[in-house]
Amino acid sequence: MMPLPTAADLVPVLPEIVLCGAAFGLLLADLFVDAKRRGLIHFLALLALLVTALLVGRGLAGDPISAFGGMFVRDTLADVLKIAMCITTGLALAYARPYLTERGLMAGEFYAIVLFALLGMMVMVSAGNMVTLYLGLEMLALSSYGLVAMDRDSKVSSEAAMKYFVLGALASGLLLYGMSMIYGATGSLDLEAVHQAAASLGDRSLLLFGVVFVLVGVSFKFGAAPFHMWVPDVYQGAPTAITLFIGSVPKIAAFGFAYRLLESGLGATSAEWSQMVAWLALLSLVIGNLLALAQTNLKRMLAYSTISHVGFLFMALANAGPTGYSAAMFYAISYAISAAAAFGAIILMSRQGFEAESIADYKGLWQKSPFHATLILIVMASLAGLPPLLGFWAKLEAIRAAVQADLLWLAIAGVVMAVIGAFYYLRVIKVMFFDEPERDVAVVHPDGTLRFVFATNAIVLLVLGVFANLIMVWTRAAFA
DSSP states (O other), X not given: OOOOOOHHHHTTTHHHHHHHHHHHHHHHHHHHSXXXXXXXHHHHHHHHHHHHHXXXXXXXXXXXXXETTTTEXXXXXXXXXXXXXXXXXXXXXXXXXXXXXXXXXXXXXXXXXXXXXXHHHHHHHTBSBHHHHHHHHHHHHHHHHHHHTOOTTOHHHHHHHHHHHHHHHHHHHHHHHHHHHHHHHHSOOBHHHHHHHHHHOSOOHHHHHXXXXXXXXXXXXXXXXXXXXXXXXXXXXXXXXXXXXXXXXXXHHHHHHHIIIIIIITGGXXXXXXXXXXXXXXXXXXXXXXXXXXXXXXXXHHHHHHHHHHXXXXXXXXXXXXXXXXXXXXXXXXXXXXXXXXXXXXXXXXXXXXXXXXXXXXXXXXXXXXXXXXXHHHXXXXXXXXXXXXXXXXXXXXXXXXXXXXXXXXXXXXXXXXXXXHHHHHHHHHHHHHSXXXXXXXXXXXXXXXXXXXXXXXXXXXXXXXXXHHXXXXXXXXXX
């Protein structure tokens, strides 16, 4: 029988407890708040994120703490990832409010589901046991399925949610099967115990068999090729505000999930899994960039570009050392901020009855709104990896990690694919600055708050590019 939790167990999980309480509190508050006062729910959700981030920040850079018999771990890595996830989630909520309100989708349960998804991600990055890992993953997955299906009157959203659910269930089954094989080989689900057992195993056949299935599950959650089939349909089918959330914040959590499972648990087999990750990186880079070239729908283009960005993240992860992990963590955080801005640009150009999903919808934006065209240029240039923007340093760190790991072939492929990938981002810039508008569609959303949030998001990409060390210091400290 498991002993009751003590104060020593509850203190490390206080941010998660507060977030969970806030999610349930918002569900109750929504019962007493009418639609006209739903702004109060929005404010309370942002307040919950702020309090959670502050509670996490109080223990930042402290000594690692474990709770519940080692099932939950709190260290610098987890704290940095949690703060980044809270900030990006707040950004996603700020973008979502005007978009969902115009389309009649602004419901109190939206905020509760987002907070539950964030709770699952926070549990994932602090997992010390495969059971905790899976618990956090499924909390995130179930919340994501619900968010994608929020627009119940849209056949496209319903179809996307069904595809996401079916493929997600398959990936979860493969992941569980891999975990069961690892348990059979090592006799434990505790990540530290698995690490120690794996290092002393004579015959690793069963363990490596489990590692293959675990990598399939991890790749699916990242959206890496060849397990990317859900990404374009879900990104296009979901309401853009939902796509913004699931296309940004979970990428940070996915890195934490991969690190806990592959390094904390399976670090003794890094020579084997790093090669698998390297080939997954190459496939993601090639498939993501080449298919993105053919897209005329901006959301699908960003979906395939996400696959290519996962390739760069995996390139860093294949280093299987502190340099690679810090580079992968830096890339995940940088990409989350950039992706939020990219989908935020679509929300900025959308209005009721018009989704601004086609690249042609941005023709002539420079003539109508030079300021916002310049901001979108910054976002696209950062995703393309042009200096001195944040995306450039993220790609540079990933390539440097690959070279350091003697994966020169992968680094060269990354450089070539980065050049190819720049084309479809530059195409958006070309359409905005040099094409004449075909019809009166290039109109910026009138909401002042939305404009301010997007402007801040885009400028942050430039500022953090100039002062990239502000993030690098923390990502490197997490693996010191």
